[in-house]
Amino acid sequence: MKDTNIRFRVNNKEYFKQKGKEYRQSDRGKEKYKIYGKKRHEKKHEIYDVEWKNCKKYFDNQCAYCGLPIEEHYFPYKNELKLYDFHKEHVIDEGKNDLRNCVPSCNTYNTQKHKNSLNNWYNSSNSNYTYERYFKIYQWIRYDHKKYIMPKRRYKNQRMTARIKEIERLKISIDRLLK
Ligand SMILES: [Zn+2]
Numbered sequence: 697m698k699d700t701n702i703r704f705r706v707n708n709k710e711y712f713k714q715k716g717k718e719y720r721q722s723d724r725g726k727e728k729y730k731i732y733g734k735k736r737h738e739k740k741h742e743i744y745d746v747e748w749k750n751c752k753k754y755f756d757n758q759c760a761y762c763g764l765p766i767e768e769h770y771f772p773y774k775n776e777l778k779l780y781d782f783h784k785e786h787v788i789d790e791g792k793n794d795l796r797n798c799v800p801s802c803n804t805y806n807t808q809k810h811k812n813s814l815n816n817w818y819n820s821s822n823s824n825y826t827y828e829r830y831f832k833i834y835q836w837i838r839y840d841h842k843k844y845i846m847p848k849r850r851y852k853n854q855r856m857t858a859r860i861k862e863i864e865r866l867k868i869s870i871d872r873l874l875k
Contacts, residue, residue, distance in 0.1 A: 706772045706775065706777065709774070741793050741794070741798065742794045743784060743795055743798060744846055747844055748784065751795060751798060751836075751841070751844065754840065759800060759801050759802040760799035760800055760833050760836075761801055761829065763824070763826075766782060769781075769803070771803055780803070782800035782801055782802060783802070784800070785799050785800065786798065787814055787833065787837055789810075789813070794845065795841045795845045797837065805824070814830075
C-alpha cells in the first residue's frame with residue numbers, strides 16, 4: 697500500500713470504521729464474511745515459529761513478491777501506523793498448509809495474489825516482478841523448504857498412540873500366557 701494511501705486511511709479512521717460496520721451488517725457483507733471465515737479456517741497453517749523465522753530469513757526478511765523489507769511493513773491500526781509481520785502466503789491457493797507452500801508476503805501482495813496461480817499472476821506483466829524473485833520462490837517450493845521443514849507433533853502423537861496400543865495388546869497376550 698502506498699504511503700499516502702495509508703495516511704488517508706489513518707486520517708479518515710472514523711469514516712472507514714463506519715463504512716466497515718455498515719458493510720458487515722448488510723446482507724452482502726454477512727454472506728461475504730461467512731465465506732471469508734470459512735476460507736480462513738480451511739487455510740490454517742501448520743507452521744512452527746522457527747520454521748516461519750527460517751522461511752523469512754531465506755527470503756532475506758523481504759516480501760517474496762515485491763521485495764519490501766519487513767522493517768517497512770507498516771499498516772494503519774487505530775491512530776498510528778504499526779509494524780506488522782508478513783503474511784504466510786499460500787503460493788498454491790488450494791495447496792498444502794505447511795512450509796513447502798508458504799512464502800512471506802506484504803499486505804498489498806497478499807491481497808493482490810489472492811487465488812491467482814503464481815505463473816498467471818507473478819510474471820513480467822506484474823509491476824514488481826523480477827526473475828530473481830520468481831526463481832527464489834520456485835526454488836523454495838521445489839527444494840529449499842526441505843532444509844527447514846520439521847516433523848509435526850500431531851504425527852508424532854499419532855505414532856505414539858499406535859505404539860501405546862501395540863504395548864496394550866502385547867500386555868494382554870502376555871497376561872493370557874501367564875494365566
Ligand atoms: Zn510485497
